[in-house]
Amino acid sequence: xxxxxxxxxxxxxxxxxxxxxxxxxxxxxxxxxxxxxxxxxxxxxxxxxxxxxxxxxxxxxxxxxxxxxxxxxxxxxxxxxxxxxxxxxxxxxxxxxxxxxxxxxxxxxxxxxxxxxxxxxxxxxxxxxxxxxxxxxxxxxxxxxxxxxxxxxxxxxxxxxxxxxxxxxxxxxxxxxxxxxxxxxxxxxxx
Amino acid sequence: xxxxxxxxxxxxxxxxxxxxxxxxxxxxxxxxxxxxxxxxxxxxxxxxxxxxxxxxxxxxxxxxxxxxxxxxxxxxxxxxxxxxxxxxxxxxxxxxxxxxxxxxxxxxxxxxxxxxxxxxxxxxxxxxxxxxxxxxxxxxxxxxxxxxxxxxxxxxxxxxxxxxxxxxxxxxxxxxxxxxxxxxxxxxxxxxxxxxxxxxxxxxxxxxxxxxxxxxxxxxxxxxxxxxxxxxxxxxxxxxxxxxxxxxxxxxxxxxxxxxxxxxxxxxxxxxxxxxxxxxxxxxxxxxxxxxxxxxxxxxxxxxxxxxxxxxxxxxxxxxxxxxxxxxxxxxxxxxxxxxxxxxxxxxxxxxxxxxxxxxxxxxxxxxxxxxxxxxxxxxxxxxxxxxxxxxxxxxxxxxxxxxxxxxxxxxxxxxxxxxxxxxxxxxxxxxxxxxxxxxxxxxxxxxxxxxxxxxxxxxxxxxxxxxxxxxxxxxxxxxxxxxxxxxxxxxxxxxxxxxxxxxxxxxxxxxxxxxxxxxxxxxxxxxxxxxxxxxxxxxxxxxxxxxxxxxxxxxxxxxxxxxxxxxxxxxxxxxxxxxxxxxxxxxxxxxxxxxxxxxxxxxxxxxxxxxxxxxxxxxxxxxxxxxxxxxxxxxxxxxx
Numbered sequence: 001x002x003x004x005x006x007x008x009x010x011x012x013x014x015x016x017x018x019x020x021x022x023x024x025x026x027x028x029x030x031x032x033x034x035x036x037x038x039x040x041x042x043x044x045x046x047x048x049x050x051x052x053x054x055x056x057x058x059x060x061x062x063x064x065x066x067x068x069x070x071x072x073x074x075x076x077x078x079x080x081x082x083x084x085x086x087x088x089x090x091x092x093x094x095x096x097x098x099x100x101x102x103x104x105x106x107x108x109x110x111x112x113x114x115x116x117x118x119x120x121x122x123x124x125x126x127x128x129x130x131x132x133x134x135x136x137x138x139x140x141x142x143x144x145x146x147x148x149x150x151x152x153x154x155x156x157x158x159x160x161x162x163x164x165x166x167x168x169x170x171x172x173x174x175x176x177x178x179x180x181x182x183x184x185x186x187x188x189x190x191x
Numbered sequence: 192x193x194x195x196x197x198x199x200x201x202x203x204x205x206x207x208x209x210x211x212x213x214x215x216x217x218x219x220x221x222x223x224x225x226x227x228x229x230x231x232x233x234x235x236x237x238x239x240x241x242x243x244x245x246x247x248x249x250x251x252x253x254x255x256x257x258x259x260x261x262x263x264x265x266x267x268x269x270x271x272x273x274x275x276x277x278x279x280x281x282x283x284x285x286x287x288x289x290x291x292x293x294x295x296x297x298x299x300x301x302x303x304x305x306x307x308x309x310x311x312x313x314x315x316x317x318x319x320x321x322x323x324x325x326x327x328x329x330x331x332x333x334x335x336x337x338x339x340x341x342x343x344x345x346x347x348x349x350x351x352x353x354x355x356x357x358x359x360x361x362x363x364x365x366x367x368x369x370x371x372x373x374x375x376x377x378x379x380x381x382x383x384x385x386x387x388x389x390x391x392x393x394x395x396x397x398x399x400x401x402x403x404x405x406x407x408x409x410x411x412x413x414x415x416x417x418x419x420x421x422x423x424x425x426x427x428x429x430x431x432x433x434x435x436x437x438x439x440x441x442x443x444x445x446x447x448x449x450x451x452x453x454x455x456x457x458x459x460x461x462x463x464x465x466x467x468x469x470x471x472x473x474x475x476x477x478x479x480x481x482x483x484x485x486x487x488x489x490x491x492x493x494x495x496x497x498x499x500x501x502x503x504x505x506x507x508x509x510x511x512x513x514x515x516x517x518x519x520x521x522x523x524x525x526x527x528x529x530x531x532x533x534x535x536x537x538x539x540x541x542x543x544x545x546x547x548x549x550x551x552x553x554x555x556x557x558x559x560x561x562x563x564x565x566x567x568x569x570x571x572x573x574x575x576x577x578x579x580x581x582x583x584x585x586x587x588x589x590x591x592x593x594x595x596x597x598x599x600x601x602x603x604x605x606x607x608x609x610x611x612x613x614x615x616x617x618x619x620x621x622x623x624x625x626x627x628x629x630x631x632x633x634x635x636x637x638x639x640x641x642x643x644x645x646x647x648x649x650x651x652x653x654x655x656x657x658x659x660x661x662x663x664x665x666x667x668x669x670x671x672x673x674x675x676x677x678x679x680x681x682x683x684x685x686x687x688x689x690x691x692x693x694x695x696x697x698x699x700x701x702x703x704x705x706x707x708x709x710x711x712x713x714x715x716x717x718x719x720x721x722x723x724x725x726x727x728x729x730x731x732x733x734x735x736x737x738x739x740x741x742x743x744x745x746x747x748x749x750x751x752x753x754x755x756x757x758x759x760x761x762x763x764x765x766x767x768x769x770x771x772x773x774x775x776x777x778x779x780x781x782x783x784x785x786x787x788x789x790x791x792x793x794x795x796x797x798x799x800x801x802x803x804x805x806x807x808x809x810x811x812x813x814x815x816x817x818x819x820x821x822x823x824x825x826x827x828x829x830x831x832x
Contacts, residue, residue, distance in 0.1 A: 042238075044243065053360075084567075117442065117505045120441050122507075140831040143216075156212075159832075164654060165646050165656070166724075
């Protein structure tokens, strides 16, 4: 058994290919068309409850300019690492109407600590609360962190899952590109 | 029905009027233990004017945990206009902090308490009204770690009203459920649950407060042929309070809970019913850890019978982030074992948790500093976590015993042929001797863990990260007192030295061992090294090592090339090693390598090769034991579009 599984990896891959041909085809289709599909999508006008008690909709937040949505939780390590950079972009590009909306997915288990965490860090970006992942499911933000960059007209310009140190440059590049502060020709060098 | 749903979604995809998004998550795994799985999920959201729809299709054969499926797993259609919302399908709502209703679908623990039915909502200004009615099938695990066994069916009607002022909020909720409860022994139980809850909050500039209370009554239908009222079964209540204070760069969070839906001196089983129902997923008051080793020593919270306090401090000092947390929990009752099987309880005085081992107390504290240096290129984190958990009590008696000595005299007797024929006697004195009896035995786990993380980002986009976690854990049976046994023949605790009742002892038996050798302290070390190129790829090597097991010692019968490479074993590659009779140094170690690649910014694929230790995994207060994954391959793909 060991030999068949561990040493004959091609056999395993063949087994997977045979059994899941339809799904693999679906993934390949998605891979090819994903970038095209992205640009045509309009973000739905979902209601968001902010940490300060205000209720807004995503389209209301887009009135002044583009919006970067990020899904996070207090127990998510990479989410906390990227926050510092996102707060900086929220401040740096505020004069262009740009905002960052951080949608928190802490369950009631750790919800009590969300406010103290945010207020102790003195972050300026907007905090939305989504304790049972209603928004995350509607915007496919269940993998954390997931970033969604939305243009002022509501079209989704860019999506990104996960965060590794150094990716903040790519995030800033995408924001600048959307704000017209970066040359489009460089885009090909980026993911 | 599902056919029509599929047709609706497929036709909608081709309509230009619809906006949509979707995600795919696929996981495959196979290893020498036949622990193979293949799970695929497609989530599709559609948006058309005031209508939203969601469908989740799953093809799993079999999934990592759960049931094999090739069907629409979840769906929902929502219609919102002005202040009204109607939802049909799988409903997931949360009211307050979840003492009455907190619904989620957590695939990592296979916990799903969603209701399939109808949701009606009205929201105008500060007023919110919600109604839910429908059915839920909730599954719990039995003896098998991968396939759920026990089923609880609920027919639910629930209502919630909330009013939000500027800085105040007040809500009331009600939930009625008719449950068919599957038991371990005997036929199903038919139970009605009635919950009434109230929650409120008050926000100030530098502080806020949140309080929630729920009252619960359950009744049982004992005679299925009789259509009369149910017999009363259990009553209970739950309370949760949270106060936060903010000063400068610091925030202090304090929490208190008291969940009293049942009482018990040991774990609850499927035969304990009528207590808290699965819709009640309330705050647990323990830190939600993101360290692997701390996660393995997590406390298994008891939603039926537990009280506790938690204090946590978050702050920033000299550009260094500080986290400090302390929690103390216990059951609501202290217990005495009058015999080995007859336990009686007494309520803990006051509101705070007890430290008495019979109340199964748990303590944890965690302290961490983290921050950035060298122009934000270097990230560091250093933590220290300490847990002490009384896992169970095997006997727990502290009282008094009485020794009775009687003095008799013999009078008026007759002797015949050297035998006494008549013997008259009378009791002339009784001496009683009262002595202290103590017979206690409990199981305790103590762990100290140090998680360390360093990562550095280079200018060219590359980054290097090292995670190191070190843990020392002890697990012992502690016996204490002057008695170890209970004698049923004379209904008393048998002293270890009847001639000297003051012979008290304390004995500690270590529960960790390696093979046949007992080990005092289990030492765990987890090292992972990640090299990555931002936005493109990353490679992670993980080395997990222990020196002892609390159960049987696991044996890795195979030797894979990754293990040989990590240990620099040239004999393996020159064919001088017998691969099915590996050297001793690979035992009690788990080595893996994971390569992750971002196909695009929204598509990621990863391949893991090697072994993972497994162990306790907890999420949202729901825990499960994950089986080890040995010498195998895992393949994961995720995409959002």
